[in-house]
Amino acid sequence: MTALTLLLLLGAFVLVNCVQRDSMTKEELTELFNSPVRTAERVVRAKQNMPDSARSYPFTHSGVRVTMEDGNQYLIHNVPKLGPVVTPVENMSNRWRVKKRETLNVDGHATLGQIRAAAGTEYRPLKNNCHGASKRMMKETRRRMGDRKERKASRKRSG
Template sequence: MISFKMLLCALVLTLLAVTGESSSGGGGTPNHNYELSGSELRRLYNSAVFKAERMKRPLDGTSFVLGPLSHSGVRVTLADRSQWLIHKGGNYGVSSQTVVTNARHMSSDWRVVQTLDFQGTKTVADFVAAGGSDYSLIFDNCHLGSRRMMNQ
């Protein structure tokens, strides 16, 4: 006999499977738009993180955040006060599905759910590594990656 809890879990997983594509770049051709390269990119990855904010936003095409029916990432603030969003999704990157983008590209839909002061003890590269290079809707999604980033 199927319990209500099992049915609810199956419904949530089905919704994630249907809406997950829109939060991860969709089924079209990925847009790998690079703002930094070479020494600039190395400098960013080696930069110390002073503040980290775990954030959530609605999935593309929706107007609400409901637990896993959302997209999450971590916005980091560096010594120069620049802010960068580190998040993951299917087809987000080339060699890793955890990517770093300038926070100026974030929509106003993002909301802070947790803030931590890292006092420069971790680097952007540490956050990317904690996010993980692979993406799996069930086993290694944006929520799991952003929690690992905050718990390092």
């Protein structure tokens, strides 16, 4: 079993136990985690009990909102006691805002599971908080987009 498979299974476990316990089967979760992402956006909101004017760490919470090829949207964010979770956007409050210059047109170059895996496996206030996790998810998405573009270019050169 590869590390990525293990992280995907852990992510599915977290998703089942935190969000979708009664509504998705293991097969549906696997399909979701293997589904291509159309766009990824880094989003931020003021922490609970903070005014919306709070715009920086440590007064904010961040995550990545992904739009799937089928149009469904999910929020991936790292939370205390649970670690990284995936939740449908219907569960997001209206306080979330897209970070400027933090939207990527992924066009299927990464899956939800690959992006989520970059968030790590647990929440740690100093080393793996929501901000570090969301930045790593965006960095991994950029890397995967570049990898695909580079592979296509090298195939054209050799073909």
